[in-house]
Amino acid sequence: MKKLFSGLLFLLCAGLVWFLFIKEYDYQFHLQAKYEPGVVYREVQKWEKFDPEDPNKNIEIISRTPFENLTQKVKNNSSEVELFWEFDKTNDSVTDVTIKVRSKGKRLNNRFAIINPFQKSVYIDSLEKKLMGFNKRLHNQQKAYRVYIQKDLVKSPDLDCICHSSVNIPVENKALEMIKTIPFLEDYVLERDIKLTGKPFVKITKWDRNKNLIDFNFCFPVNLAQDIRPAPGVDFRQVKSFSALKAVFNGNYRLSDLAWYGLLSKAKERDLKTNALPLEVFYNNPKIDNDPLLWKAEIYLPVVPN
Numbered sequence: 001m002k003k004l005f006s007g008l009l010f011l012l013c014a015g016l017v018w019f020l021f022i023k024e025y026d027y028q029f030h031l032q033a034k035y036e037p038g039v040v041y042r043e044v045q046k047w048e049k050f051d052p053e054d055p056n057k058n059i060e061i062i063s064r065t066p067f068e069n070l071t072q073k074v075k076n077n078s079s080e081v082e083l084f085w086e087f088d089k090t091n092d093s094v095t096d097v098t099i100k101v102r103s104k105g106k107r108l109n110n111r112f113a114i115i116n117p118f119q120k121s122v123y124i125d126s127l128e129k130k131l132m133g134f135n136k137r138l139h140n141q142q143k144a145y146r147v148y149i150q151k152d153l154v155k156s157p158d159l160d161c162i163c164h165s166s167v168n169i170p171v172e173n174k175a176l177e178m179i180k181t182i183p184f185l186e187d188y189v190l191e192r193d194i195k196l197t198g199k200p201f202v203k204i205t206k207w208d209r210n211k212n213l214i215d216f217n218f219c220f221p222v223n224l225a226q227d228i229r230p231a232p233g234v235d236f237r238q239v240k241s242f243s244a245l246k247a248v249f250n251g252n253y254r255l256s257d258l259a260w261y262g263l264l265s266k267a268k269e270r271d272l273k274t275n276a277l278p279l280e281v282f283y284n285n286p287k288i289d290n291d292p293l294l295w296k297a298e299i300y301l302p303v304v305p306n
Contacts, residue, residue, distance in 0.1 A: 027100075027101045027124055028098055028100045028101065029098070029099045029101070029127075029128065030098055030099075031135050032094055032095070032096060033142070034094065035258075036089065036095065036147075036261075037088070037095045038067045038261035038262045038263070038265025039147060039258050039259075039261050039262045039265070040087055041067050041068075041261060041265075043138055043258075044070065044097075046172070047059055047072075050075075050076050051076070051130065052137070058076065059073070060072065060073045060074075062082075067264065068086070069084065069087065070084075071084045071085070081102065081127070082102045083099055083100070083101060084099070084101075085099055086100075089269075099131060101127055144293070145249065145250060145251025145252070145255050145292075147247055148248045149246070149262055149266050150245070150246045150247070150248075153245060154243075154245075154300070156239075156244045156246075156300040157239075158240060158241040159198065159201065159238070159239040160222060160223065160224045160238050161201075161220055161221045161236075161237055161238075161239065162188060162219065162220050162222055162228075162234050163203075163218060163235050163236075164184040164185055164234060164235075165205075165216075165218075166181060166215065167206075168213050169213065170212060170213060170214075171207075171212050171213070171214055171257050172212075172254070174202070174254070174256075174257065176254070177218075178253075181218055182218070185200075185234065192228055194222055195222070195223070196220055197221045197223055198281075199282055200218070200220055200281075200282050201219050201282065202216050202217065202218050202219070202280045203277070204277045204279070207276055207277060219237065242302045243303045244300035244302055245263050245267055245272065246299065246300055247301075248296065248299075249297045249299055250293055250295060250296055251293060252292040252295065253297060256280055256297050259297075260276075263278065264276060267303065272303050273303065273306050274304060276301070278299055278301050279300040279302075280300075281299075282296075283296040283297065284296060
């Protein structure tokens with residue numbers, strides 16, 4: 001009996017030493033989110049304020065492996081913590097999310113508070129409240145759009161068009177840039193009475209994923225055989241058809257890049273090579289259609305031979 005008690009005491013002390021001084025993370029939380037890991041990864045990546053009421057950004061990404069994990073440094077009042085996020089696909093509509101937490105200061109105090117059976121840990125309770133709040137906002141936002149990725153590869157449309165080019169635009173400002181530059185194209189079409197041959201589209205020509213900046217052409221399909229010439233702010237282009245993964249996006253077009261991450265995640269899962277430069281075709285006019293969930297965009301991610 002004495003040996004058993006000594007053995008249990010040793011295991012208890014060893015476990016305590018491991019948790020207080022050796023264990024890499026203090027605690028971990030589990031969440032579930034809709035859609036592919038790539039879509040959820042993008043949503044977490046753009047989380048910049050730990051407290052939505054705080055006017056200041058206090059979340060910094062310090063490392064990332066696209067669609068698999070990322071590490072954030074969070075400054076909250078006088079404390080600082082690291083959150084390590086892991087994204088594991090359950091199926092095409094659910095991603096399991098694990099958040100491992102590590103305090104950067106007062107680590108021993110925080111870990112003692114976690115294992116103290118006589119009181120709740122303010123440290124963990126505060127984190128849990130913030131993360132549950134984020135998860136609730138994430139679920140509410142995901143009600144505002146839908147992303148459906150087709151299983152089979154398709155061919156993108158072959159397009160002759162007039163375009164206006166934009167460079168070094170933050171991805172989240174893509175729709176705003178389109179609104180600012182659409183007069184170049186609309187005025188050109190109206191002044192020359194040109195008939196369009198298809199829906200407006202955007203072709204991404206460069207994407208810096210570290211800085212999240214893009215270059216793109218915003219285009220109207222036209223018949224280039226007409227007697228028309230380029231003008232300031234308007235170029236003629238031909239976008240050739242290419243083999244692609246295709247997504248259908250329903251929602252506000254300012255969120256359509258969510259589908260890019262889902263497509264990239266799917267390409268990685270299927271070991272398909274891509275240049276990560278999507279083509280987006282827009283089927284609705286936001287000035288006329290009031291319900292964004294009825295807006296439709298077809299998004300093509302180029303697949304290139306290995």
